[in-house]
Amino acid sequence: MKLSRLWRTILSAAPLLLLLPGASPAAAASPAAGCSLPSAAGVEHVIDIQFDNVHLRRDTPNVPSDLEQMPNLLNFLQGGGALLDDHHTPLIAHTADDIMTTNTGVYGDQQGQPVANSYREFTSPTSTVSSSSFQYWTNTTPDGTFNALDAAGKNAPAPWVPFTRAGCNWGSIGTEDTAFEGLGDVAKVYGPNSPQAQEVASGSPNSFADFIGIAVHCAKGAALCSKANNGVADVLPQEPGGYTGFNGLFGHKYVGPQISPNGPLLDLDGNPIEDNFRGHVSLGFPGFDGMSASVSLAYTAAMQEHGVPITYSYISAAHVDADGVDAGPGQAGYVARLHAYDQAWGKFFARLRKDGIDRSNTLFVVTSDENDHFAGGQGSPAGCDGVHTPCTYGAIGEVHADLNTLLQQAGNTTPFTQHSDSSPALYVTGQPARDAAVTRSFDRSLSGIEVTNPITGRVEPMFNFLTDSVGMKLLHMVTADPNRTPTVVAWGKPDYFVDSGAADCPGGPVVECPPSFGEDAWIHGTISAQINRTWLGLVGPGVRHVGRNETLWSDHADIRPTVLLLAGLRDDYQDAGCPLFELLTDRALPESLKDHSAEVLRLAQTFKRIDAPAGQLGLDGVRISTAALASGSASDDSRYAQLESQLSAITTQRDALAAKMNEMISAAAFRGRAIDEDQAEALVNQGRDLLDRVTDLADDQG
DSSP: OTTSTHHHHHHOOOOOOSOOTTOOGGGGSSOOTTOOOOOTTOOOEEEEEEESSOOSSOSSTTSOOTTTTOHHHHHHHHHHEEEEEEEEOOSSOOHHHHHHHHHHSSOHHHHSOSSOSEEEEEEETTEEEEEESOOOTTOBOTTSOBSSBOTTSSBOOOTTHHHHHTTOOEEEESOTTSSOOSTHHHHHHHOTTSHHHHHHHTTOTTHHHHHSSEEEEOOTTOGGGOGGGTOEEOOOTTOTTOOOSOEEEESHHHHHHHHOTTSSOBOTTSOBOEEOSSSSOEESOOOGGGOOHHHHHHHHHHHHHTTOOEEEEEEOOSOBOTTSOBOOTTOHHHHHHHHHHHHHHHHHHHHHHHHTOSTTTEEEEEEESOOOEEOBOOOBSTTOOSSSSOOBOSSBSOEEEEHHHHHHHTTOOOOEEEEOBSSOEEEETTOOOTTSHHHHHHHHHHHTOEEEOTTTOOEEESEEEEEOHHHHHHTTOOOSOGGGOOSEEEEEOTTEEEESSOOSSSSSSEEEOOOOTTOOSEEOSSOOHHHHEEEEEEESTTBOOOEEESSOOEEGGGHHHHHHHHHTOOOSSOOSSOOOGGGBOGGGSOHHHHTTHHHHHHHHHHHHHHHSTTSHHHHHHHHHHHHHHHOOOSSOOHHHHHHHHHHHHHHHHHHHHHHHHHHHHHHHHHSOOOOOHHHHHHHHHHHHHHHHHHHHHHHHTO
16 A cells, blocks of 8 residues: 555554453553652553544445444443544644654644655755655654754654653554664664664564564663663653653564563464564564554553553554455455454453553543545445445546656646655755746646546546645644755645556556555545544543534644643643643643633634644635645746735744744643633634634635
8 A cells, every 4th residue: 555554564332351362460450660640630541542544434325434333442432531523634644744743742843744654855956865754763864854853953852751751651552653663773772783783684584573663661760671671771862851761672572571471462362463474474563554453452451461551552554355455435354354443442441441441540542643535436236335235346446647747748847756645745856946937837737737537537637735835834844854845735636646657557647546555545645624534532531521522623733732631741842732621521620721711712722723734724825825826927926926925924923823822721731820811812813813814815716
């Protein structure tokens, strides 16, 4: 699957009541020694799980949604906490950017990954190089900047730090950039002459299973990460406030024996967890696309049972058949996989209850990185639901578009490189200014491309929106490394995957590609309500029981501050999101919020509308940017200049206003500072005025 985590592997409520194989409930009666979160709500454990593309809403009216086919999870979230149906991604919506935003609480401009799951950067004005977004936290890119890059150009603060400083061990289970992502990471952390590096250098077939994807970042002095257990220094040289004396365990080779001391770690079905993707079988990490619910939740439970009370886990996509090929809603293999996922959730919850880990002492956070758009025709027979009548598809697969050929057909031969995607990031050779004649000609050519969609038969523009650096800055997509900033991002219609070469499947510059190894039937990354609107579930101490909620707007940046507030912790930096106050009980809220609840809610809601990339102001700004880039001619570019100037001024005003709002919200939530109601009301009114002006300007563009 071209955009899935498979390429990382290649390139770098009717729960069961029986204890499952590998469980050790006695070890889990309390959190790890030394871990006592200062939580007013009573949180002792945190279990944070992020799916790759699992849907709450139906993709086809007759076929139950992914979560409807996982009632053990759906009932747990709806029956004991909050399930938000109006939750959103950042932009661009991809696994890497989405998980980074969820785990750090900041957007791509402050964590370095607005273009994902890989990105290009200029190494000179005439050449670019591609880097994977999936790298260990302290890795650097070819131009010497950190892959995880904050707004000051330093290594972004690591997400485990508040927890380990509080005395709690923090586990990473396939979660982006917090465990080794490639075998080159081994020598960087253990040393080039270490036995671990020598194992990798020897070409051992076990290396991937031994070292990739699994880690524990320990509290200072924790026995779990001692030298005797093969712990090694957990080095974060640019962490705010310093970070010394902490150790980590990296890889299943060292984590596995600690969380499964009586034998090989078993998945929730009783099978040894092993890597069999690379033509051999090795006990250990099975690869990022091998993180089924049974595997990921087994790691999660085992860590929770053996001294790791804070776990962040990844579950790979369910929308594939038994051969790992993308399947459509209601296809037999897809339905079977969802059934297996549902059974795994039932076993997981039963096992945790045996361990004394439940909603009374544990904060459960479950979300999906994004919603994907299904690129395919109608299922047959008519009315098939997948559960009783399996669906089959005659037409399924992404629409591959060869942008290089399409531009040449439009008469534009400007050389460029691109990060291929449904929303390709394009880097014009020479790194010209956004308003240079060559750039503007390129923009206008992009806006004029029309194609015949082979799925629908309609003639349509291939791109819905265009943004250059001005629009990208509004969307929090411009990082501290100017070499990463594309010349333009072209946001395609959801059916399309835009490349710059011929497709593997036969046909012209626009052709539907049936799903196979390397192709997708599920598209994400572009701007689309179907893709950018996903879901979030919260259950545990301090979380109100509100069931399913379709009116509370939130996005991935809000998860981090919500978790920290419930845990009694805070970051050493300003999160871009804000806690979801509407979902929290009085016990979980500081007095500074209880006394001004109505005003702080209005402030937070207005803040999200103006600052979130997929919020009202961001999406209106994209419309303005698109009109600007499509406008003008070689002899008259005045409309472009005018609209870009207005959009730049909007961003400056938004940034200043959002900073004041965010500081007031954060001070009340995390530092006990009372809300000044008059000042808060003034900020809300300024925000609403700004929203009205931007919407009016966007509407004027047609």
